Amino acid sequence: MDLATFLVQCLNAVQYGLLLFLVASGLTLIFGIMGVINLAHGSFYMLGAYLAFALAPLFGDWFVTRLAVGVLLAFAFGYLLEWVFFSFLYERDHLQQVLMTYALILVFEESRSLLVGNDVHGVAAPSWLAGGFELGGLMQYPWYRVFSSVACIVVALALYAVVNRTRLGMMIRAGASNRDMVRGLGVDIRLLYRIVFAGGVALAALAGMIAAPLSSVYPGMGGSVLIICFVVVVIGGIGSITGALVASLLVGFVDTFGKVFFAEWSGVGVYLLMAVVLVWRPEGLMKRGI
Amino acid sequence: MASDALTEGPAADVGALPDIARREAGGWRVPAAAVLAIALLPLVVSPYGIDLVLRIAVYAIFALSLELLVGAAGLVSLGHAAFLGIGAYATVLGSGDSGGSVAWLLPLAVITAAAYALFAGALSLRTRGVYFIMVTLAFSQMAYFVLHDTQVGGGSDGIFLYVKPVLQFAGTTWLDLDDRLTLYYTVLGALVATYLFLSVLLDSRFGHALAGIRVNEQRMRAAGFSTYLYKLAAFVIAGALAGVAGFLLAAKDGAVNPELLSWHESGAVLLMLILGGIGSLRGAVIGAAAFVLLKELYQSQAIVGPLADHWQMTLGLTIIVFVAVLPRGLIGLGQRLRGKAP
Numbered sequence: 001m002d003l004a005t006f007l008v009q010c011l012n013a014v015q016y017g018l019l020l021f022l023v024a025s026g027l028t029l030i031f032g033i034m035g036v037i038n039l040a041h042g043s044f045y046m047l048g049a050y051l052a053f054a055l056a057p058l059f060g061d062w063f064v065t066r067l068a069v070g071v072l073l074a075f076a077f078g079y080l081l082e083w084v085f086f087s088f089l090y091e092r093d094h095l096q097q098v099l100m101t102y103a104l105i106l107v108f109e110e111s112r113s114l115l116v117g118n119d120v121h122g123v124a125a126p127s128w129l130a131g132g133f134e135l136g137g138l139m140q141y142p143w144y145r146v147f148s149s150v151a152c153i154v155v156a157l158a159l160y161a162v163v164n165r166t167r168l169g170m171m172i173r174a175g176a177s178n179r180d181m182v183r184g185l186g187v188d189i190r191l192l193y194r195i196v197f198a199g200g201v202a203l204a205a206l207a208g209m210i211a212a213p214l215s216s217v218y219p220g221m222g223g224s225v226l227i228i229c230f231v232v233v234v235i236g237g238i239g240s241i242t243g244a245l246v247a248s249l250l251v252g253f254v255d256t257f258g259k260v261f262f263a264e265w266s267g268v269g270v271y272l273l274m275a276v277v278l279v280w281r282p283e284g285l286m287k288r289g290i
Numbered sequence: 291m292a293s294d295a296l297t298e299g300p301a302a303d304v305g306a307l308p309d310i311a312r313r314e315a316g317g318w319r320v321p322a323a324a325v326l327a328i329a330l331l332p333l334v335v336s337p338y339g340i341d342l343v344l345r346i347a348v349y350a351i352f353a354l355s356l357e358l359l360v361g362a363a364g365l366v367s368l369g370h371a372a373f374l375g376i377g378a379y380a381t382v383l384g385s386g387d388s389g390g391s392v393a394w395l396l397p398l399a400v401i402t403a404a405a406y407a408l409f410a411g412a413l414s415l416r417t418r419g420v421y422f423i424m425v426t427l428a429f430s431q432m433a434y435f436v437l438h439d440t441q442v443g444g445g446s447d448g449i450f451l452y453v454k455p456v457l458q459f460a461g462t463t464w465l466d467l468d469d470r471l472t473l474y475y476t477v478l479g480a481l482v483a484t485y486l487f488l489s490v491l492l493d494s495r496f497g498h499a500l501a502g503i504r505v506n507e508q509r510m511r512a513a514g515f516s517t518y519l520y521k522l523a524a525f526v527i528a529g530a531l532a533g534v535a536g537f538l539l540a541a542k543d544g545a546v547n548p549e550l551l552s553w554h555e556s557g558a559v560l561l562m563l564i565l566g567g568i569g570s571l572r573g574a575v576i577g578a579a580a581f582v583l584l585k586e587l588y589q590s591q592a593i594v595g596p597l598a599d600h601w602q603m604t605l606g607l608t609i610i611v612f613v614a615v616l617p618r619g620l621i622g623l624g625q626r627l628r629g630k631a632p
Contacts, residue, residue: 039557275432
C-alpha cells in the first residue's frame with residue numbers, strides 16, 4: 001500500500017467514523033439519560049436518508065438549507081414520537097423497551113415501503129461539491145466526503161458546546177449521572193427527556209441525510225447502522241459522548257482497514273474489537289464521563 | 291419493575307419474580323392434554339397445518355432454551371440465534387452430499403453449538419446488564435459474518451441439505467427425517483423432552499442457585515456459590531439446547547442460510563419469551579406459538595386480504611398494543627383472568 005492509498009483510506013476511516021458518531025451520540029444520550037434501549041434508532045438514520053431523497057427536488061443546490069429543514073422536521077418527529085410511544089416506557093423493564101422498539105422498526109420499515117416503495121434510490125451530491133482534489137498524482141478524493149467530515153466535526157463541536165457550556169447541557173449531564181436527583185431538584189425531567197430524544201432523532205437523521213449521496217438510499221439501511229452504533233456506544237461506555245467519539249473513530253479505522261487487509265473476514269473485525277475492549281474494560285472505555 | 295416497587299413495596303417486587311417451586315403451579319394436566327392433542331393433529335389437519343405446527347414446535351424448543359437464560363438466570367442475551375444457526379450449519383455441513391445418521395449428527399450439532407456458547411459465554415459473562423446484551427449480540431454477529439462473508443458455509447446463499455438425517459440400527463431404519471410424519475413426532479418428542487429436562491433442571495439445586503443469582507447475585511456469592519461458573523453452565527446448556535433446535539430446523543427446512551444467525555432472529559426469540567411471559571416454561575411455548583401464528587396470520591392473503599403485503603405494520607402495531615396492555619405477557623393475562631395475579 002503506497003502513501004496516497006493509505007491517506008485515502010485514513011480519510012475514509014475518519015469520514016465513516018464521524019458519521020457513525022452522529023448516530024451513536026444520540027443513541028448514547030438516550031441510553032445514558034433516559035435508560036431506554038432504543039432499537040429503532042437505526043430507523044431515524046433511514047428517515048434522514050429518505051428525507052434527503054424527498055427534499056432533494058425542492059431545494060436543488062441549496063444543500064445546507066435542505067439539511068437544516070430536514071433536521072427540523074426530524075426534531076419535530078422525534079418530539080412527537082417520544083410523546084406518543086416512549087413516555088410510558090421509562091418505568092418499564094428493559095425487555096419491554098426492546099419489544100416496543102423492535103415493533104417500531106417493523107412499523108417504520110412498512111411505512112417506508114408504503115410511502116416510498118422498495119426501490120434503491122440515489123441522491124445526487126450538490127453540484128458545488130462535485131469532483132475532488134488530487135492526492136499523490138493518481139488518486140482523487142471527492143469533495144463531498146470532505147464536506148461530510150467537516151460537517152460532522154462542526155456538529156460534534158456544537159454538541160460539545162451545548163453539553164458543556166449551556167444550562168440545558170448541564171441538566172443533560174446531571175441527568176446522565178443521577179436521574180432521580182435531577183428530578184428531585186425540580187427539573188422538568190419529562191421535557192428534558194423529550195428534548196434529548198428529539199435531539200437524538202435529529203442527529204441520526206442528519207447523519208442519514210449526509211450519508212444519502214454516499215451510500216444511496218435503500219430499504220433496511222437502518223439495521224446495519226443500528227448494530228454498529230450499539231457497538232460504538234458499548235465500546236465508548238454508555239452515556240459518554242467523548243467515549244462515543246473515540247469509539248466511532250476506532251470502529252471507522254478497524255472497519256475500513258479490515259476491508260483493505262482481510263476482505264471477506266472484515267465483518268468480524270468490529271465485533272472482535274468490541275469483545276476485546278469489553279474483556280479489558282467491562283464497562284467501556286469511558287464510563288459516564290461525557 | 292420500578293413502578294411495581296413503588297406501588298406495592300419491595301417485597302411485592304420480589305414476589306412478582308416467579309418462585310421456582312411454584313413455577314408450573316398449573317399442574318401437568320393441561321400440558322399433557324396439549325401434547326396429546328398435538329400428537330393426534332396429523333389425523334385431521336392438512337400438510338400445511340402440520341408444517342405450521344412443526345415450525346411452532348422447533349421455535350418453542352429454541353425459546354425454551356433462551357428461557358433458561360432470561361427467565362431462570364436473568365441473563366438477557368440478544369445473540370441466541372447464533373447457537374441455533376451453528377447447530378443447523380453443523381448438521382448440514384456434517385451431512386455432506388451423502389447424508390448422515392441422527393446418531394452422530396445430533397451430537398455434532400449440540401456439541402458445536404455448546405462449544406461456541408462456552409467461548410462466547412466465558413467472555414461475555416464478564417459483563418452485565420445492557421453490556422451483556424450487547425456483547426452476546428457481538429458474538430452472534432461475528433458468527434453471522436463468518437458464515438455470510440466467507441465460503442465456510444456457502445456464503446450469503448447458504449447451503450442445501452440434500453439428504454435428511456436418518457437413524458439406522460441393525461439393518462432397519464428407525465427414523466427417516468425425510469418423512470414428514472416421522473419428523474413431526476421427532477420434533478414433538480424433542481419438545482416434550484426439552485420441556486421436561488428444563489423443569490427438572492430448574493427444580494434441582496442448580497436451578498435454585500440460578501434463581502438465587504437472578505434475584506441477588508451478591509448474596510449468592512457471599513453464600514459461597516461461584517456464580518460465574520453457574521451462569522456459564524446455564525449459558526452452555528442453553529446454547530446446546532438451541533443447537534438441538536438448529537438440528538431440527540435444518541432437518542425441517544432442508545437448507546440453511548446466514549439469516550438464521552441474524553440479530554432479527556435473536557430479537558424474534560426474545561419477543562416470543564416476552565409475548566408469552568418471562569419466568570415460565572409454559573410462557574416460552576405459548577409465546578413461540580403466538581409469535582409464529584401471528585406472523586402467519588398477518589402474512590396470509592386468504593385471511594387478511596391485501597393487508598398481507600403489509601404484515602410488518604400489523605405485526606408491529608400488535609406488539610405495541612401488547613406492550614401497552616400486557617406487561618406480563620400472555621401468561622400474565624391468563625393469571626389475571628383466573629384472578630391469581632393483580
